[in-house]
Amino acid sequence: MRVFISHSSENAALAKELCGKLEKNGFPCFLAPRDIRSGFEYAEEIINGIDGSDMMVLLLSEASNSSPHVLREVERAVSKKKTIIVYKLEDVVLSKSLEYFLMTHQWVNDKPGKDFDEIVKRVSEYAEQAGGEPHKIVVEQKPENPKNSRKYVIIIAAIFVVILVVWWIVAAVFFSKNNEGNSESSGQSVSESTESSSSTTSSEQQAVSSSSTSSVESSQSSSSTQSVEVIVPVESESKPVQPEKQPLSVNLGERISFGKYNGEAIEWRVIKISEDKKTAVVISDKILTMKAFDAAECGTFNKLNGEDYWRTKTTDLTEEIQRKVRGDNRWELSNIRAWLNSARENVVYSGQAPTTQSMSEHKNGYHTEAGFLNGFSEKERAAIVETQINTAGTTTSDKVFLLSVDELKWLSEADVSVFAKPTAAAVEQDKSNWYKVDCQNYNVEDFFWWLRDANPETACECLCANISYFENQPTISYYAGLEGFGVRPAMTIDLTAISEN
Numbered sequence: 001m002r003v004f005i006s007h008s009s010e011n012a013a014l015a016k017e018l019c020g021k022l023e024k025n026g027f028p029c030f031l032a033p034r035d036i037r038s039g040f041e042y043a044e045e046i047i048n049g050i051d052g053s054d055m056m057v058l059l060l061s062e063a064s065n066s067s068p069h070v071l072r073e074v075e076r077a078v079s080k081k082k083t084i085i086v087y088k089l090e091d092v093v094l095s096k097s098l099e100y101f102l103m104t105h106q107w108v109n110d111k112p113g114k115d116f117d118e119i120v121k122r123v124s125e126y127a128e129q130a131g132g133e134p135h136k137i138v139v140e141q142k143p144e145n146p147k148n149s150r151k152y153v154i155i156i157a158a159i160f161v162v163i164l165v166v167w168w169i170v171a172a173v174f175f176s177k178n179n180e181g182n183s184e185s186s187g188q189s190v191s192e193s194t195e196s197s198s199s200t201t202s203s204e205q206q207a208v209s210s211s212s213t214s215s216v217e218s219s220q221s222s223s224s225t226q227s228v229e230v231i232v233p234v235e236s237e238s239k240p241v242q243p244e245k246q247p248l249s250v251n252l253g254e255r256i257s258f259g260k261y262n263g264e265a266i267e268w269r270v271i272k273i274s275e276d277k278k279t280a281v282v283i284s285d286k287i288l289t290m291k292a293f294d295a296a297e298c299g300t301f302n303k304l305n306g307e308d309y310w311r312t313k314t315t316d317l318t319e320e321i322q323r324k325v326r327g328d329n330r331w332e333l334s335n336i337r338a339w340l341n342s343a344r345e346n347v348v349y350s351g352q353a354p355t356t357q358s359m360s361e362h363k364n365g366y367h368t369e370a371g372f373l374n375g376f377s378e379k380e381r382a383a384i385v386e387t388q389i390n391t392a393g394t395t396t397s398d399k400v401f402l403l404s405v406d407e408l409k410w411l412s413e414a415d416v417s418v419f420a421k422p423t424a425a426a427v428e429q430d431k432s433n434w435y436k437v438d439c440q441n442y443n444v445e446d447f448f449w450w451l452r453d454a455n456p457e458t459a460c461e462c463l464c465a466n467i468s469y470f471e472n473q474p475t476i477s478y479y480a481g482l483e484g485f486g487v488r489p490a491m492t493i494d495l496t497a498i499s500e501n
Helices: 009-024 042-051 068-079 096-102 117-129 146-186 191-212 319-326 335-340 378-382 408-413 424-429 434-442
Strands: 003-006 055-060 083-088 106-109 255-261 264-273 279-284 387-391 394-398 449-454 461-465 475-479 490-494
Touching (some): 009 055, 009 117, 068 083, 068 096, 083 117, 106 117
Parallel strands (some): 083 106
Antiparallel strands (some): 461 475
C-alpha cells in the first residue's frame, strides 16, 4: 500500500512528519521533493508518483486550497480513481475546483498535537479492504531514560537496606531486654538460660547479618545501636532548555542585508511574508548583474551550419531552430536558473553552457563564473528555503528564482518599485554597454530585468520588466540569448534561521 502525500510547500514540515509516521507503520510514501529523482522532469515525476500510489492523503490548508500545483495532483488522483483522504489542517472554504473533486472523499479533522494516528488508522482500514493483510499499527512510546531507571533502583535498594537494618536493631534490643527481665525476676543462676538465649540471639543476628551483608557492609554488635549511611548518587543538573528561536521581525518593503555578490553585501526588499511570519520572499533591491537568460543552443548566436539567421523572422523558424540560434526560453532548462541556484566554483550546465560565443554580441559570457550562491556562507545558504515554482504549467524546486509577470503584484503590495537601477559593480561588469547607451537614449537610470516567463508565441523569447520610459507597457519581450539585460534574483528566506536571538 503506497501513499501519495499532497501538500503545499508551506506545510512541508507536517507532510514530512506524516510521511515518517506512515512509513514506520509499513506504508511507503511518495513525498515531493524528497522522491523527485535528480535529472528528471519534476511534473513527470509527480504524475508517476500519483499513478504508482494506491491512495492519496491531502493536507488541506489555506495554502494548499489555493495552490494550482495541489489542484493538479488531486485532479490526477481522481482521474486515476485513487482513494483520497483529506486531512483538514485549517477551517477553509474550498475553492470551487477542489470542492468538485473532493465531494465524495473521506475527511479527517485536525487534532491537537497532530499525531496523525487517525490517518494511519484510515490507511490501515483501506489496506485491509483492498485485500491486504490486517495491519498492526505501531504506537510510539517515549523510551525510558536509563538514568532515571538507575536512580529508582538505587533508591529502592537503599530503602530495603534501611528496613533490614532497623529490623535487626529492634530484634537485638528486644532479645537483650527480654533476657535481662528473666534474670532479675528469678534471682537464680541464669547461666544455662543466658547461654541458650545468647545462642538464640547469636543465631538471629547471624541470620539478619547474612541478609544485610548482601546489600551493605556493617559492624555487628548486639549491645549498641547501628548507624548506616546510604549514599545515593545525585544526577548532575540537566541542561537548561534553549528557548525556541523567534523569527526575525520584518515588514513588507523592509530592506535586509543577506549574502554577497561580487564581494559586496546584497540588499534585499521584503515583498511577501508568510502567515506564520516565519518565512519571507525577498528580491534584490537593485539589478546585480547583466546576463543572458539562456545561450544559443548551437554555440553561436544566429548561426547554424554556416547559415546566417540574423535577418530571418522568428516566426519563419521552427521551435528547434529558434532555440538553437537564439536561446531557449524555458525557465526549467535555462542557463540563468542553473547559475542562480549553484554554489559551485564551476557551475554544471545541461546543454550549451553560456559561453561568450553563444551570446548575441559575444559579450558577457558567464560559463567560467562561480555560481551566484558561492558568495553566501553555509549558514546563509541553509536559511534559503527551497521553493516550488510554477512557470507555464511546469513546476520546479528552486532556492533562487526570477519573478513571474503575475508575481510583480507582490512588489506593488509591498510598495517596492518595479523600476530598478543596476549596482555600480553590475555596470562595471557589463561588457555590452547597453545600460549606458539606454540611459542616454531614454534619459532614465533604471533598466530592463529578466522575468522567468516565456513569450508564449515563440520558443526563444522571454519577458522583461520594462523601464520607466515605457511606463504604460510593464513588460517587453527579447531573445533569451541577449546578454545585456539585468538579473534581479528573488528567494524565500527562513526568518528563524537568521533570527538575532
